[in-house]
Amino acid sequence: xxxxxxxxxxxxxxxxxxxxxxxxxxxxxxxxxxxxxxxxxxxxxxxxxxxxxxxxxxxxxxxxxxxxxxxxxxxxxxxxxxxxxxxxxxxxxxxxxxxxxxxxxxxxxxxxx
Numbered sequence: 001x002x003x004x005x006x007x008x009x010x011x012x013x014x015x016x017x018x019x020x021x022x023x024x025x026x027x028x029x030x031x032x033x034x035x036x037x038x039x040x041x042x043x044x045x046x047x048x049x050x051x052x053x054x055x056x057x058x059x060x061x062x063x064x065x066x067x068x069x070x071x072x073x074x075x076x077x078x079x080x081x082x083x084x085x086x087x088x089x090x091x092x093x094x095x096x097x098x099x100x101x102x103x104x105x106x107x108x109x110x111x112x113x
Contacts, residue, residue: 025090028080033047047097061081
């Protein structure tokens with residue numbers, strides 16, 4: 001009995017211990033952002049194409065201060081107090097929507113150079 005409980009506990013930590021960016025997105029961001037289309041806030045594609053990971057993390061943690069640095073006159077984004085693993089996960093998730101470089105080789109690309 002104890003061995004099966006220990007196995008389950010270890011399995012749970014390994015399987016569910018790492019928070020996913022999608023889960024953080026669904027918990028905190030979905031109300032205002034969408035991955036690829038404009039909502040109340042900009043889509044992740046747009047954010048990822050303009051911002052570094054550090055800028056994304058800063059905007060999530062302190063949007064009011066970062067908005068001033070970026071020169072925005074107003075900001076409607078609330079600040080979030082996320083754990084380090086959640087902040088890392090959502091930053092990576094947002095950056096996963098960065099558009100592919102148009103100059104990169106794509107096997108489906110039929111344009112000639």
